[in-house]
Amino acid sequence: MAFPSRALVITAVTALFLYVFGFPFRAAVGLCLVTFLVTGRAYLRLFIKTFPRDLWMGKNLFHMLHYAWMHKRQRKILPDLFEEQVERTPDKMAVVYANDDHRWTFRDLNSYANSVANYFSRLGLRKGDTVALFMENSPEYIGLYLGLWKIGVVVAFVNHNLRHESLTHCVRVAKSRALVFSSSLAAAVADVMDELEAGGGIEVGRMCFAVCGEPAGHGGGSFKRLDQELQGMSTSPPPLLAGKEADDKACFVYTSGTTGLPKACVIRHTR
Numbered sequence: 001m002a003f004p005s006r007a008l009v010i011t012a013v014t015a016l017f018l019y020v021f022g023f024p025f026r027a028a029v030g031l032c033l034v035t036f037l038v039t040g041r042a043y044l045r046l047f048i049k050t051f052p053r054d055l056w057m058g059k060n061l062f063h064m065l066h067y068a069w070m071h072k073r074q075r076k077i078l079p080d081l082f083e084e085q086v087e088r089t090p091d092k093m094a095v096v097y098a099n100d101d102h103r104w105t106f107r108d109l110n111s112y113a114n115s116v117a118n119y120f121s122r123l124g125l126r127k128g129d130t131v132a133l134f135m136e137n138s139p140e141y142i143g144l145y146l147g148l149w150k151i152g153v154v155v156a157f158v159n160h161n162l163r164h165e166s167l168t169h170c171v172r173v174a175k176s177r178a179l180v181f182s183s184s185l186a187a188a189v190a191d192v193m194d195e196l197e198a199g200g201g202i203e204v205g206r207m208c209f210a211v212c213g214e215p216a217g218h219g220g221g222s223f224k225r226l227d228q229e230l231q232g233m234s235t236s237p238p239p240l241l242a243g244k245e246a247d248d249k250a251c252f253v254y255t256s257g258t259t260g261l262p263k264a265c266v267i268r269h270t271r
Contacts, residue, residue, distance in 0.1 A: 072246040077269040111235040116147025127152030132176040134158040156252040183213030
């Protein structure tokens with residue numbers, strides 16, 4: 001008779017746990033008795049053993065969902081959360097780029113993002129417009145999409161390994177108004193620029209920018225150097241974004257394109 005009595009004690013303790021954490025008393029007792037009658041000691045012992053872990057996971061899940069809900073209610077988007085971090089730790093290291101030992105603090109990164117936001121706002125980009133980033137990893141890459149988000153611009157993250165038709169497709173399917181690319185990728189951009197310009201696409205002389213180095217020319221004109229364009233731009237925060245919502249589009253990411261051309265997937269700030 002030792003087994004039933006021990007199992008009943010476990011059942012009673014489990015029912016008490018459920019009751020303490022919000023289950024109606026009768027429902028808690030009934031559930032545990034049914035579990036005991038159906039499964040016996042093994043399941044209840046496993047339940048008791050894993051209950052602290054499951055409770056910890058549930059607590060963290062609740063905090064995460066509550067955190068997301070609060071930011072959604074307050075209409076916060078990703079750059080808002082970034083700026084809060086800047087205020088908390090302005091001089092803490094934010095980016096360390098191993099290729100050239102480039103180091104940016106949160107303050108440095110925010111200043112660069114603000115200059116990007118002010119520059120593209122001056123060019124006439126507004127909330128809901130799209131800019132394609134065709135870049136290799138760099139500190140500027142992070143600053144660019146943070147700065148564009150500050151003015152409500154959607155960012156299309158284009159894989160830097162794409163060429164020709166796939167590259168043209170990714171830029172055009174997102175209806176990009178501008179293209180920013182690493183200078184090392186200038187040849188790839190020059191190969192498709194005629195296609196990008198066709199049909200009212202991107203204006204090469206005005207809305208196509210190379211960053212992180214000297215780009216190659218294209219036809220009768222040349223790509224703009226974003227590094228030079230940003231010189232002298234204000235590093236103060238841009239005007240507050242009107243009408244922003246946490247469910248606004250943040251970016252497009254693309255499938256690998258193994259069964260055709262890459263397909264754009266929408267990611268919103270709440271994700």
